[in-house]
Amino acid sequence: MTLTDLRKAYEAKEGVIIMDAVATVASVMVNCDTPPTEFPGGWVKKMLSHQPMGQVDVASLKLYQSEEQRTGGTIRVDKLSERLQEKKPGNVCMAIHLYRNPHLIPEEWKQYYGVVFTGSTLLADDGFSYVPCLYWGVGAWYFGGFRLDRELDAGSRAVCSGE
Numbered sequence: 001m002t003l004t005d006l007r008k009a010y011e012a013k014e015g016v017i018i019m020d021a022v023a024t025v026a027s028v029m030v031n032c033d034t035p036p037t038e039f040p041g042g043w044v045k046k047m048l049s050h051q052p053m054g055q056v057d058v059a060s061l062k063l064y065q066s067e068e069q070r071t072g073g074t075i076r077v078d079k080l081s082e083r084l085q086e087k088k089p090g091n092v093c094m095a096i097h098l099y100r101n102p103h104l105i106p107e108e109w110k111q112y113y114g115v116v117f118t119g120s121t122l123l124a125d126d127g128f129s130y131v132p133c134l135y136w137g138v139g140a141w142y143f144g145g146f147r148l149d150r151e152l153d154a155g156s157r158a159v160c161s162g163e
Helices: 003-012 020-026 077-087 092-100 107-111
Strands: 029-031 044-050 055-057 061-064 114-116 120-124 129-137 140-147 156-161
Touching: 029 092, 077 156, 092 120, 092 129, 092 140, 107 129, 114 140
Parallel strands: 114 156
Antiparallel strands: 029 055, 044 120, 061 156, 114 129, 120 129, 129 140
16 A cells, blocks of 8 residues: 555545554644744745644645646746635645655655745745745755746646645
8 A cells, every 4th residue: 555545545534544654644733833943955034924824734735736737827826825825825834844754745746846835935045035845856855945926837736734
């Protein structure tokens, strides 16, 4: 049984018994209210905005794709961020937690160019504003950012809490 199969069974509540290491994948609560004071990579100067998410179960995270992305088009990051405000978008707290605990990141996320967390906006040392993102490359997860004025296509997704 793969991690994806376990996640699907857990979400469907199909009587799966979750034990030991698998339990950390299935149910880990993360405090997504308090903004961090340190950021991976050293490129973040300060946080510009932060939408608290409360206590979030990692297993409840869902990936969102806009209608524009689904139909082969693109959407600007800032527009996507506005659109997701009511959907409990993932924020920098969740992004950093997943980056530091990559075993919690669903295997299927590796297929996307980037997974963005639109609940926070960061000011980088280059003077531009970004939303945090995670991307898979060369066998590891990386913490980075997508500029607000950048277009996202079908190869990227946004993280929201399904709770």
